Amino acid sequence: MRLTRRAVRRTAVAGVATLGVGTLAIAALHHPAARPLLAKAGWACPSHRVGAAEVQAARDYGLAALRGTVRAPARPALGFELEQSAEAAVLRWAGQHRLRCRSETRGLRSLECEDVPAGALGVPDSEGPVDSLTLAFDAGGRVVAVDALRRKLEARRASDSLRAAGARLAERLGGPTETMGESDAGYLAGAPFRTAFVRYRFRDYVATVAAVHLPEGGIAVREQYLAVSTAG
């Protein structure tokens, strides 16, 4: 009886230890640095397993509702040419500016760069660096989306950033399709979740510039420039 109890205890301890080591191993493999190993083993994260065609189909589904009816007179995108700029050229640009970037494939390939100086995007340095710049590429390796996020801004800087981006779009495109909230610093600082944005909807292009007062993260300003494919 005593022997059996000991055996049971040993088995239980071994089981718990195995479970613990296994859990630690799984946790370690989910660390960003270890994810490529998981992917090679065929256990990629669900959003990494998705195919380019699926992501493009999802985007087409969304853009069909978001797009406008007339062609854009221009498609400004922080110096990039939508559906023209090639991934190789973008990588060269990132190298020239010594940017810290990371390529990723979640269906579509993308490049995410951190702390991008405004000057690298062709806008005055006074607008301050972009915390997170994401460029997405279509299956042919051309830029189809540019997304610039500035986070944790003080109200004055957020207001300046929102106004500058809005003015750049207005200069090329005229009045926005949709606008909401106020761009002044006092308004944005006034309460959490204060939101101001302008949006342009064209048949082949959608641009949105938005500022949102996030309760724990200051004010975030996001510029989003999307190509809408008119093929097919």
Added chain:
Amino acid sequence: MPFRPKALIRGAVVLAAAVSLIGCGDDSPTMSSQTLFEKYGGAPTIRTVVDNAVTALVSDPVTAPFFAGTLATPGRPDRLKSCLRLQFTAVFGGPATYPGRNDQGDMCADMVTAHRGLNISGAVFDRFIMDVAVVLRSAGVSEADVNAVAPTLVGLRPQIVS
């Protein structure tokens, strides 16, 4: 992603607090007994908000991959939207609890289960919150009422970000 009961409890407390505050908007004549769900016209407005939120999220190459698998599976887009309608109905103080059964009779997963293994970053979550804020304002939800419901959504961060 590990199971985090504390995060769940914290989310539930935030949800309860936010729901209890619904109707306290300072720029609206909302009666204390009226929920935001009723104030904004109920199910049709929730449907618009969810449709527009999904449109924004899947148009964006940053967030689209997290939904692409769902949208590519027959029947799943409707189920996704139905579960989001259930969740937004609950957030707006309407006749729903989340997780629970959606208007198609399917059980919607809790936030931890629904986002397990997706590796959603803080920057992606911030973009999601910004999209939702824009969608709510576009749908005519007042600043004060966005301020009332948004903390509930922000409170989901520990359950979604990994």
